[in-house]
Amino acid sequence: MYLNRHTNENDKSYTKLKMNQSEFLNIVIPFKDKVFRLAKRLLVSTEEAEDATQELYFKLWKNKSKLKDYNNVEAFAMTMTKNYCFDRLKSKQASNLTLVHSNYKENDTSLQNRVELNDSVSIVHQLIENLPEQQKLIIQLRDIEQYEYDEIAEMLNLKPTAIRVTLSRARKTIKEQLIKQHNYGIS
Numbered sequence: 013m014y015l016n017r018h019t020n021e022n023d024k025s026y027t028k029l030k031m032n033q034s035e036f037l038n039i040v041i042p043f044k045d046k047v048f049r050l051a052k053r054l055l056v057s058t059e060e061a062e063d064a065t066q067e068l069y070f071k072l073w074k075n076k077s078k079l080k081d082y083n084n085v086e087a088f089a090m091t092m093t094k095n096y097c098f099d100r101l102k103s104k105q106a107s108n109l110t111l112v113h114s115n116y117k118e119n120d121t122s123l124q125n126r127v128e129l130n131d132s133v134s135i136v137h138q139l140i141e142n143l144p145e146q147q148k149l150i151i152q153l154r155d156i157e158q159y160e161y162d163e164i165a166e167m168l169n170l171k172p173t174a175i176r177v178t179l180s181r182a183r184k185t186i187k188e189q190l191i192k193q194h195n196y197g198i199s
Contacts, residue, residue, distance in 0.1 A: 031076045039079060040072055043086040046157050047093050053152045054097035064100065068093050084166060090159075091167045094149065135193055139186045147182035154179055 047068055052061035068089060072079065082088045140151055146168075153159045153167065154175070161172040168175070 031079070036073060036076050036079075039085055040069065040089065043089060044069075046086070047089055049157060050090060050093050050152060051097055053156070054094070054149075055100060060100070064093060064096055067096060084163065087163050087166045090153070094167070135190065136186065139189045142189075143182050143185060147178055147185070150175060150178050151182050151186075 044065065048061055048065045051064035051068075052058065055061050055064060071092065072085075072089060079085050140148055143151065149168070150164060153164045154161070159167070161175050164170075164175050165172045170178075
């Protein structure tokens, strides 16, 4: 994206070549689904998530010349997505938004099994929604998006050990709540 050119022998300046659309897409397309899923986790609807994703790509395109400055463009994009979604949730326009997630896919199963699976998935989603914001976000990034601890730490500006502790607490809370839900009425 940069080319050494000498305007004359005494001037050894570098002339920056503009990143073209193809180069930009090669950088950002590999993580577009992750950006969308994070936005969908944090916002109420598919439409809101699509708007957030589109806004993120617009901002990335607008600042494409600065992308080379980032060691991990994907982590930067995920951080931008998180911040945009939180801003959106705080805005007056979004006063009716709630946190939702639904990317569960079913296989061919009986109706009874599907109902039970949907109930279980719904319970887990509800439990995740009831977690503190940071735990909710870390569960999304680690368990759903499969990011490494170091990547999450970079995105959230935390230490990897803090990520592990927070994730452990979130999982423990969900597990305890699930056990309570399943034992309710039995004991």
